[in-house]
Amino acid sequence: MNPIPLSDRQKxxxxxxxxxxxxxxxEIAGELGLTRAALRSDLAILTMGGILDxxxxxxxxxxxxxxxxxxxxxxSSITIEDIMSVPIVVSAxxxxxxxxxxxxxxxxxxxxxxxxxxxxxxxxxxxxxLKASLSQGADLHNLPLAMVMTGLSKIVLSKPHEPAAAxxxxxxxxxxxxxxxxxxxxxxxxxxxxVGRVSKTNMTRxxxxxxxxxxxxxxx
Amino acid sequence: MNPIPLSDRQKxxxxxxxxxxxxxxxEIAGELGLTRAALRSDLAILTMGGILDxxxxxxxxxxxxxxxxxxxxxxSSITIEDIMSVPIVVSAxxxxxxxxxxxxxxxxxxxxxxxxxxxxxxxxxxxxxLKASLSQGADLHNLPLAMVMTGLSKIVLSKPHEPAAAxxxxxxxxxxxxxxxxxxxxxxxxxxxxVGRVSKTNMTRxxxxxxxxxxxxxxx
Numbered sequence: 001m002n003p004i005p006l007s008d009r010q011k012x013x014x015x016x017x018x019x020x021x022x023x024x025x026x027e028i029a030g031e032l033g034l035t036r037a038a039l040r041s042d043l044a045i046l047t048m049g050g051i052l053d054x055x056x057x058x059x060x061x062x063x064x065x066x067x068x069x070x071x072x073x074x075x076s077s078i079t080i081e082d083i084m085s086v087p088i089v090v091s092a093x094x095x096x097x098x099x100x101x102x103x104x105x106x107x108x109x110x111x112x113x114x115x116x117x118x119x120x121x122x123x124x125x126x127x128x129x130l131k132a133s134l135s136q137g138a139d140l141h142n143l144p145l146a147m148v149m150t151g152l153s154k155i156v157l158s159k160p161h162e163p164a165a166a167x168x169x170x171x172x173x174x175x176x177x178x179x180x181x182x183x184x185x186x187x188x189x190x191x192x193x194x195v196g197r198v199s200k201t202n203m204t205r206x207x208x209x210x211x212x213x214x215x216x217x218x219x220x
Numbered sequence: 221m222n223p224i225p226l227s228d229r230q231k232x233x234x235x236x237x238x239x240x241x242x243x244x245x246x247e248i249a250g251e252l253g254l255t256r257a258a259l260r261s262d263l264a265i266l267t268m269g270g271i272l273d274x275x276x277x278x279x280x281x282x283x284x285x286x287x288x289x290x291x292x293x294x295x296s297s298i299t300i301e302d303i304m305s306v307p308i309v310v311s312a313x314x315x316x317x318x319x320x321x322x323x324x325x326x327x328x329x330x331x332x333x334x335x336x337x338x339x340x341x342x343x344x345x346x347x348x349x350l351k352a353s354l355s356q357g358a359d360l361h362n363l364p365l366a367m368v369m370t371g372l373s374k375i376v377l378s379k380p381h382e383p384a385a386a387x388x389x390x391x392x393x394x395x396x397x398x399x400x401x402x403x404x405x406x407x408x409x410x411x412x413x414x415v416g417r418v419s420k421t422n423m424t425r426x427x428x429x430x431x432x433x434x435x436x437x438x439x440x
Binding site: 131 | 227261264265268269295296320324327329346347349350351353354360383384385388389391392395397419420421423424425426427428430431432
């Protein structure tokens with residue numbers, strides 16, 4: 001895949017305006033040794049793309065966005081559902097030891113604790129289990145999951161149709177590796193059906209794929 | 221921050237071409253109930269932006285890139301150095317127990333093991349320590365770090381000036397949470413100075429900030 005970025009001349013113009021703006025079209029043409037007319041289409045592209053802005057009798061100025069307007073647009077159309085993974089779950093009746101085994105078998109850093117109907121009950125991380133296993137005399141076989149997990153009331157939930165970037169922000173702010181993706185199950189009882197997980201791994205993969213020009217696969 | 225995306229008409233045109241391309245300008249105008257002349261500047265923008273391509277006697281076709289060309293361009297200019305964090309290190313002479321304590325104190329998931337000169341010697345993760353702490357009879361106080369860490373020969377290194385997206389791809393492919401960022405120290409002896417760490421957390425933060433239009437802060 002061969003991306004077609006701004007032309008070299010368009011980049012030069014953006015750079016001149018960033019450095020010297022506000023600047024008139026004639027002045028830009030002067031710096032480049034070209035006529036004003038020769039720049040007309042480049043300036044139109046840069047302006048309509050939101051990279052430059054123009055004001056009458058002032059000239060062109062740099063919006064500070066570079067190609068970011070489009071990037072923001074592109075990113076905001078990718079939802080959590082587009083990138084989420086299948087959640088790995090353990091039943092609330094299991095022990096901390098069972099959780100460790102599941103975590104190694106599935107090679108994930110976060111498990112979701114669910115009730116019999118697949119509703120979210122808690123979250124348990126590698127860090128929780130490492131802490132538990134180090135507590136003096138802790139026998140993980142006899143340690144109920146509920147004693148080490150983070151309970152539902154302290155968990156930030158995400159919904160499938162929210163932007164992926166909102167989940168990225170939440171992962172950073174809450175300092176967790178993974179968020180549960182849920183849909184309402186019984187709103188009166190505050191029960192949520194677990195439908196996915198969205199993690200820093202999903203975000204890292206998304207970034208790698210966008211950089212490789214594969215973002216289009218997220219919009220079918 | 222208020223991104224300026226493609227206009228609605230430009231999006232409509234791109235969508236028509238994606239669905240029905242190759243298609244002539246006149247046919248596109250027909251679908252939109254407009255004249256060919258009215259579309260001239262929109263088609264120029266979409267073509268020069270790399271979203272559409274045109275071939276004589278064939279018409280317009282969709283490149284499949286949407287605004288991705290520009291996104292790829294934007295991302296490729298962000299380097300590992302722009303987003304990396306300070307590495308948290310432990311000395312090679314410490315025990316696994318010391319590593320756990322450092323990990324909890326610093327609240328990181330990966331520690332780097334270094335020699336007296338700050339050169340990289342190994343990497344140790346929460347997963348390594350959880351495994352060690354569960355091994356029957358393991359006494360973490362008397363377990364040397366070298367017994368649980370991943371040694372230098374098996375670690376993927378990253379350099380500060382590589383694109384951030386290359387590190388994202390490596391994190392995914394090697395299934396690790398964090399990579400050491402190094403500079404050559406003594407190439408003959410295969411020694412590398414540890415200068416940073418780049419993790420899935422850095423990638424998640426970068427994605428969140430790009431989506432919020434803060435990418436410009438990465439290019440000063």
